[in-house]
Amino acid sequence: MILTLLFFCISGAVIMTVFASAAGRMQKNDLTDNAVLCAQSCAEVYSVTGSVEEMAMTVFGSSCEKVESTYRIGLDRDFRPSDSAAVVLILNEKRSDGGSGTLGSVTAEFIHNDSTLYSLTFSAYIPDNGGESDE
Amino acid sequence: MKKYRSKNLSDVLGTAAGMILFLLFTVCMLVMIAVGAATYSRINDGFQREFTSSAAVRYLSNKMRSAESCTIIENGNGAALKNGSIVCIIYCGDDGLYEKTVSATAAVTAEGGDRIFALDRLNITEDKGLLHISVTVGEDSSDAIIRGG
Amino acid sequence: MNEKKNNSFSGFGVGYVSVMMIFAVICLTILAVLSFQAADSGNALTERNAAFTAEYYAADAKAKQLLMELDEAAFAGHQSSFFEDDFPALASGYDGVSVTPVPEGFRVSYDTAINDRLSLSSEIMFYTTPLNGRRYDIVKWGSSSPDTQDSGPALWDGEF
Numbered sequence: 001m002i003l004t005l006l007f008f009c010i011s012g013a014v015i016m017t018v019f020a021s022a023a024g025r026m027q028k029n030d031l032t033d034n035a036v037l038c039a040q041s042c043a044e045v046y047s048v049t050g051s052v053e054e055m056a057m058t059v060f061g062s063s064c065e066k067v068e069s070t071y072r073i074g075l076d077r078d079f080r081p082s083d084s085a086a087v088v089l090i091l092n093e094k095r096s097d098g099g100s101g102t103l104g105s106v107t108a109e110f111i112h113n114d115s116t117l118y119s120l121t122f123s124a125y126i127p128d129n130g131g132e133s134d135e
Numbered sequence: 136m137k138k139y140r141s142k143n144l145s146d147v148l149g150t151a152a153g154m155i156l157f158l159l160f161t162v163c164m165l166v167m168i169a170v171g172a173a174t175y176s177r178i179n180d181g182f183q184r185e186f187t188s189s190a191a192v193r194y195l196s197n198k199m200r201s202a203e204s205c206t207i208i209e210n211g212n213g214a215a216l217k218n219g220s221i222v223c224i225i226y227c228g229d230d231g232l233y234e235k236t237v238s239a240t241a242a243v244t245a246e247g248g249d250r251i252f253a254l255d256r257l258n259i260t261e262d263k264g265l266l267h268i269s270v271t272v273g274e275d276s277s278d279a280i281i282r283g284g
Numbered sequence: 285m286n287e288k289k290n291n292s293f294s295g296f297g298v299g300y301v302s303v304m305m306i307f308a309v310i311c312l313t314i315l316a317v318l319s320f321q322a323a324d325s326g327n328a329l330t331e332r333n334a335a336f337t338a339e340y341y342a343a344d345a346k347a348k349q350l351l352m353e354l355d356e357a358a359f360a361g362h363q364s365s366f367f368e369d370d371f372p373a374l375a376s377g378y379d380g381v382s383v384t385p386v387p388e389g390f391r392v393s394y395d396t397a398i399n400d401r402l403s404l405s406s407e408i409m410f411y412t413t414p415l416n417g418r419r420y421d422i423v424k425w426g427s428s429s430p431d432t433q434d435s436g437p438a439l440w441d442g443e444f
Contacts, residue, residue, distance in 0.1 A: 008305050008309060011309050012309070012312075015171075015309070018316035018317070018320055019174055019315075019316050021320065022178055022322070023319075025320075026178055026181060026323045026326060028327075029182075030181075030185050032334065033189050034189070036330070036333055036334045036337050037189060039337065040279060040337055041278070041280040041281075044265065044281045045265060047348075048265060058265070058280070059280060098352050098353075098355075098356050099359055100356045101352060103348060103352045120337065120338055120341060121338075121341065121345065122341040122344065122345065123344070123348050123349075124348065125348045125352050125355070127419065127420075161304060164305070168308055168311045168312060171312045172315055174315070174319065175316075175319045175322075178322055179319070179322050182323070182325075182326050186326060186329060193333060197427070200427055201426045201427045202426065203424060
């Protein structure tokens with residue numbers, strides 16, 4: 001009888017672990033999915049503006065803190081700017097100036113619980129003395 | 136006789152107690168199964184809702200990116216995406232996202248399309264050459280910004 | 285005989301309880317596995333979306349790098365006043381770039397592979413004389429698949 005009870009206790013523990021793992025995975029998937037959408041929006045806005053500050057203002061509605069060439073912004077679980085950040089977005093910008101314009105490249109990294117949720121590299125070309133427009 | 140009666144009574148009480156314990160045990164088991172089913176239902180419903188809204192946004196943004204030009208129709212409730220001589224009209228109708236493909240010479244109307252996703256609200260706005268797409272499914276909403284065409 | 289009676293009568297025995305618990309464990313196991321499977325499906329979908337987004341913007345970055353080099357060639361051509369000769373020669377030197385002369389200047393087009401099925405089609409109009417200060421305008425910049433690049437899907441004309 002003790003063996004039977006032990007068997008059921010262990011199987012109950014395993015089942016609870018599987019449920020918890022499934023729920024945890026769902027939450028992480030949700031965060032990653034939102035991170036991908038957010039990164040895509042950042043990429044699209046940056047490709048038009050060529051400026052990380054403008055991109056942050058357009059996408060998040062607030063500015064981000066800057067340390068040298070790295071920008072940082074704290075986001076909540078809905079990916080809105082928040083002081084109590086569940087997700088931290090770190091943007092590293094590199095600019096290369098050509099004779100005719102500037103090619104900017106940004107790597108956006110979403111960090112949650114000290115691990116990288118998603119990372120995306122995108123770029124923008126802003127010509128000097130003139131711009132590009134779509135017909 | 137008395138002895139027999141008291142023995143009978145103790146048997147009955149023992150059986151009754153056993154039955155009550157068994158019933159209690161059965162109820163606990165059923166409650167555990169119900170909790171497990173509720174957890175599965177919550178995980179599955181959450182998965183359906185969240186991925187429908189983000190899938191709808193992703194579908195719209197991929198369609199807009201591959202179109203030559205994009206015109207907002209129905210006060211932000213839809214978009215007409217032109218590609219050569221073909222116009223793809225995507226709009227939010229009765230609790231869903233609808234799509235139809237027409238010739239560029241045909242009238243652009245938000246009706247008669249095929250249902251692609253179930254969703255409650257779609258809003259597309261344009262600002263400084265950028266298109267803001269917002270999709271709501273139940274309590275969940277997803278947003279994206281893409282370059283205008 | 286009394287001992288036998290006492291031993292044989294045990295009310296509801298352990299067997300019933302075990303059966304109930306086995307049933308409950310089986311139900312909970314099935315539910316747990318289904319939950320995990322739903323989470324795993326979501327994970328696979330998320331990973332696919334993330335990979336495609338990364339591929340698209342990697343192709344976008346390559347296409348922009350090439351655009352910068354073409355713009356530098358256009359800028360040099362405008363500076364040297366030999367744009368109509370220098371620019372097409374320089375632009376055609378890049379792999380996969382096609383240059384078509386048009387009245388306003390040159391139409392340059394190239395494809396950058398996103399993955400096996402899709403490519404990023406870029407079409408840019410470079411002006412002989414900068415238009416309102418602009419050396420070029422982007423005519424097309426979007427993903428396309430080789431199947432529908434030249435002709436779109438067949439449309440029903442209303443007749444059977």
